[in-house]
Amino acid sequence: MYKYHCLNPISEVGLERLTEAYVPVSDAKTADAILVRSAGMHDMEFGENLKAIARAGAGVNNIPLEKCAEEGIVVFNTPGANANGVKELVIAGMLLASRDILGGINWVQENEEDGNIAKDAEKAKKAFAGCELEGKKLGVIGLGAIGVLVANAAMHLGMDVYGYDPYVSVESAWKLSRNIHHAKSVDELYKECDYITIHVPAMESTKGMIDSNAISLMKKDVVVLNFARNVLVDEEAMVDALISGKVKHYVTDFPTPIVAGVKGAIVIPHLGASTEESEDNCAKMAVKEMVDYLENGNITNSVNYPNCNMGKVGDNKRIVLLHHNVPNMIGQFTKVLARDNMNIADLVNKSKGGYAYTMIDIDSDVPETVAEDLRAIKDVLRVRVLN
Numbered sequence: 001m002y003k004y005h006c007l008n009p010i011s012e013v014g015l016e017r018l019t020e021a022y023v024p025v026s027d028a029k030t031a032d033a034i035l036v037r038s039a040g041m042h043d044m045e046f047g048e049n050l051k052a053i054a055r056a057g058a059g060v061n062n063i064p065l066e067k068c069a070e071e072g073i074v075v076f077n078t079p080g081a082n083a084n085g086v087k088e089l090v091i092a093g094m095l096l097a098s099r100d101i102l103g104g105i106n107w108v109q110e111n112e113e114d115g116n117i118a119k120d121a122e123k124a125k126k127a128f129a130g131c132e133l134e135g136k137k138l139g140v141i142g143l144g145a146i147g148v149l150v151a152n153a154a155m156h157l158g159m160d161v162y163g164y165d166p167y168v169s170v171e172s173a174w175k176l177s178r179n180i181h182h183a184k185s186v187d188e189l190y191k192e193c194d195y196i197t198i199h200v201p202a203m204e205s206t207k208g209m210i211d212s213n214a215i216s217l218m219k220k221d222v223v224v225l226n227f228a229r230n231v232l233v234d235e236e237a238m239v240d241a242l243i244s245g246k247v248k249h250y251v252t253d254f255p256t257p258i259v260a261g262v263k264g265a266i267v268i269p270h271l272g273a274s275t276e277e278s279e280d281n282c283a284k285m286a287v288k289e290m291v292d293y294l295e296n297g298n299i300t301n302s303v304n305y306p307n308c309n310m311g312k313v314g315d316n317k318r319i320v321l322l323h324h325n326v327p328n329m330i331g332q333f334t335k336v337l338a339r340d341n342m343n344i345a346d347l348v349n350k351s352k353g354g355y356a357y358t359m360i361d362i363d364s365d366v367p368e369t370v371a372e373d374l375r376a377i378k379d380v381l382r383v384r385v386l387n
């Protein structure tokens, strides 16, 4: 029996895939696994049973990844599962920034009682005119799951698209249209583009990436879109640029007291991934990853431990060990197993940064004393025996 806790509402389409072996609990401290969306987890104390956190979404800046790794808790996310939802809202954001659709709709609501509204609208509409996207230059910073979709869609709308991502994956590079210009530096993109959209994770290295210096390089009347995280943009600098008229619109999915209500800021209440399809996709993927880890020890799409897969647990017992990525760990594991005369049927070891994961299939029972001896090895963070 596994206990799970949902820190945010998770789509039923995902939860209904859990068998009767899974029970929801109201106290996160007692859970084997936590399902989460955007809830902040940095101040949480984790219970000793907690083995996995599955983020139904892409961004993991709400989760203390290093602390989890040290406590032997594997953190998963759902790469690409909500990318289409975000892409569509980014396109909507570009349209909202180009045509005064919001101003026009407000005008109609304010004049709803005007019996001559059809005729008056024809006079009023010139105040809400705008420009088209076709032929304009779009810069996309970050060519991952979302950035690639935005770049390709904008290209199909007739935009001239520049992409910047020094760490682009092979998978993304394959998906990216060959008509996208490869910006050699982010400064080149700032100088060239009429619209700039950012799709990078919030990390120490990306925080404040769009600051006053970046804005100073941009064209006058540029539109900046941020559907990634508020901390990527120096919001004080952005407000100054909106007030001075350097930036025409700042379209952001992240309301903060600094930008909400500022003229020129188009602020959306974090709706990028809030579609039925995205929520279902994320929940299904998060639940699948969580179940496969709890039951089989397989790790897929973890952000703090290496991916590692030995298929389903069969007739053999499986020992899974989370540990620091330091020399001689396998030697110490096999010594413990050899001492108890245990035969290894299969073994996989993978590492990611400072952490490593070892899966060992054993063709006999694994006494608790063996598990305890493995746990006692220095640099071992967690040991589980499955089946």
Ligand SMILES: NC(=O)c1ccc[n+]([C@@H]2O[C@H](COP(=O)([O-])OP(=O)(O)OC[C@H]3O[C@@H](n4cnc5c(N)ncnc54)[C@H](O)[C@@H]3O)[C@@H](O)[C@H]2O)c1
Residues within 6 Å of the ligand: 057, 058, 059, 060, 079, 080, 082, 083, 086, 141, 142, 143, 144, 145, 146, 147, 164, 165, 166, 167, 168, 169, 172, 199, 200, 201, 202, 205, 206, 227, 228, 229, 253, 270, 271, 272, 273, 274
């Ligand atoms: N608004 C929403 O509801 C919503 C939904 C999903 C994701 N997001 C945010 O969008 C971010 C991106 O999502 P994704 O699914 O595309 O993630 P992803 O991991 O697929 O792509 C991120 C890309 O950013 C690139 N990158 C990293 N550092 C960079 C840098 N300094 N300069 C340029 N590129 C850099 C990476 O190489 C990667 O290709 C997430 O981390 C999350 O914060 C927001």
Ligand SMILES: O=C(O)CC[C@@H](O)C(=O)O
Residues within 6 Å of the ligand: 037, 038, 056, 057, 058, 059, 060, 082, 273, 274
């Ligand atoms: O869960 C959400 O609603 C938003 C998720 C989004 O910000 C993400 O990073 O995937």
